[in-house]
Amino acid sequence: MLTDLEIKEIEHAIKLVPHKKAASVEALKVVQEHRRWVSDESLREVAKLLDMSPEELDSVATFYNMIFRREVGKHVILVCDSISCWVMGYENLRDQLFSRLGIKYGETTSDGRFTILPNCCLGTCDCAPALMIDHDLYRNVTGEQLEGILKRYE
């Protein structure tokens, strides 16, 4: 069940656009901010508020990289895998992350703390390799720094 706060925020987003459907991305963002991901149940309820079929809303939700339709961990690690980071050897960093956390792309640690996802260019190519954890951007990341960075996200 969506909370009253979520419904209020979605209704506010609807007011800002000429017709309900136009608020679909904003509405999905609301749910994700509160729950970290969008479940089938949430999707159906949001669709109802927007006068859309769940299928139509899901076609929007699944189109975008940053709407998560599967449960993610408490913290999402986004590893930039685009060209400048590739040239600068991001793959070592990625492999270290995998072995340190014992998971691969798309997986979540058993304690629910981290999910690792590949990500397109983070727009900080002069400081490659780069990664993002939640809202925080890390640049020029080395393998030695990894442990210290992960510690910040208990």
Next chain:
Amino acid sequence: MERPLTEHIRKDGRPLTLKEYEAVGGYQALRKILKMSPKEVQTLVKDSNLRGRGGAGFSTGLKWSFVPLDAPKPKYLITNADEMEPGTFKDRILLECTPHQLIEGMIIAAYAIQADISYVYLRWAYKTAAQAILNAIAEANAAGYLGKNIFGSGYDLEMHLHTGVGRYMCGEETALLNSLEGKRATPRAKPPFPQVSGLFGRPTIVNNVETLCCLPHIINNGAEWFKKLSLTGDAGTKIYGVSGKVKKPGAWELPMGITLRELIEEHAGGMQDGLKFRGALPGGASTDFLVEQHLDVKMDYTSVAAAGSRLGTGTVVVMDDKTCPVGFVENLEHFFAQESCGFCTPCREGLPWVEKILSAIDSGSGTMEDIQLLEHHTKFLGPGNTFCAFAPGAMEPLQSALKYFRNDFEQHIKEKRCPMEHR
């Protein structure tokens, strides 16, 4: 050397506040245009020769002139701040450090087409920029630069920040409009062009961040001044960037038309010790490689096009002699295959195939016929065969890699392994 867009950027990277921006002449251009007619503003910008900095290089003044000025409201002005071209990090600097410069540019552009609603379409990953833009919009509203009847001119403009949810296609202007309407970001057929029927079917202009940031300076200093900033026929300065294995990667505002050699050797400090320059993408992932013979090419729209590539975003990705060209292109095509919106068949089906072939060659299981198959794709996914410019853009680095680094492809196939052993 003049650096109008970046000279006032603070060393600590904090955004200029409204007061700080005003102290260096900020919002003077806005006061000036409110006394001009929209047509006069359009003519001045057309005369300045400003070309779109998002990658296509279309004349900004000419783009605006297709908006019917007498069309009823609403009309929209949108900043394309969905910077996601791999290798590109120039707009981030302007968004984070000089948000008021962007807002003033947006008001000028909006006034020139008589738009009453404006949006900044910002990439989700730019969290610092989002906060800077939000604060700046609030400051501009409070100071009367935005809102109703701006400085008693009778002109109204509201401004909103929209943060996206991630998809490369959102940078294509008609896909961006679909995304703002809450739909999948697939491109639209043209005509009708957005200038006539854009966001919610209303006249709309979409301009790049750097383009808009040029406007206050053009208004303040004139078209001739702007043209003289450049070393060549394409006007203004350009924010160039260099990434890859150079000594000092970074971004710099420089006169338009500086050579690729100056950019890499002087500004980026040259190649890292022990490495040689092998090639570079001049303006992001969807531009053709330039190689050693092109080092003295002037980095403007006209000269880079004459050298067989595109200036694109002007942010250079350098490839050194210890980096495998096949792996390099495979990384690019993986990106394109993944980000294809899936709307048209050649792009949706062709790009994953290209990625698969490249992966086979790179891992040593490719055949000589695969090279022909790749060449076939560069034509089949080229201009005119797909719905939008996405797949043709994806083919640019591939077709030039096949031309300049063909030996590397053949060596992988003959030796049945990557000779650089990057895997």
